[in-house]
Ligand code: F6P
């Protein structure tokens with residue numbers, strides 16, 4: 337089996353990007369250890385702080401954010417970072433090729449129940465000159481790499497540098513990631529969907545109609561039975577989609593009029609959309625391809641519909 341280093345070399349990933357991906361991978365191995373020790377390391381539970389999103393920070397949100405910040409500042413080639421847990425971009429060095437956006441621990445509500453969590457990252461080119469929030473506002477098409485690390489029964493890394501999507505599994509004896517699936521390909525058709533059904537009454541009518549038709553099963557217009565899954569961690573749900581297909585959505589809803597969308601564009605939707613497209617799937621808001629969105633703010637939220645290409649296309653028909 338190829339190591340991460342060998343797999344990056346085979347894809348002719350430039351040295352500087354390889355160094356950054358190695359930094360992210362090494363940090364995720366440390367995060368994996370902190371997550372696995374859980375209560376033994378005293379890392380469970382909440383802090384008394386809220387992040388810029390108004391969410392109470394878990395201890396592990398803060399710990400993992402600091403681990404990534406320290407590692408990226410030390411990497412030498414990262415100009416600045418934007419994190420779910422930081423109000424403003426953090427400048428890492430005067431020079432450097434990259435901007436990194438990350439969600440240090442996605443699925444925080446799963447931390448204290450020993451369920452799936454993960455780290456999501458997106459790498460953008462750094463501009464010349466001074467860096468500000470504006471520098472980060474590049475469309476997802478500009479990403480030079482994206483991925484996530486899932487701290488599951490096995491720790492796995494999903495990675496794309498724009499030449500397909502690959503899955504690596506952490507070999508805990510060697511403490512390194514080994515390539516366990518090359519050229520991930522998402523089945524175009526599926527009979528599995530993922531949505532938080534408790535919000536049904538708050539969705540827009542196109543999503544209401546689409547899900548209604550799925551629930552009608554064989555007797556309905558889709559003429560087949562669908563199964564439903566919801567992990568409540570985007571990393572877990574997207575991982576399942578990469579492994580066996582499916583459609584995942586966190587649609588527009590009117591539950592909180594000031595917050596029509598839940599997922600964050602820069603460090604959730606864009607990196608996942610890049611991984612999914614590179615595996616042959618699609619990702620949309622319902623009205624626009626995720627990777628084509630011109631961002632307006634680093635903490636911007638968007639509706640997300642992603643996964644098996646034909647199923648996403650069917651869902652988009654309801655939005656026309
Ligand atoms: O980061 C936001 C997030 O935790 C995602 O990982 C997940 O898909 C979603 O929110 C879960 O939302 P809810 O708690 O509404 O099910």
Ligand code: MN
Nearest residue numbers: 439441442443
């Ligand atoms: Mn998240």
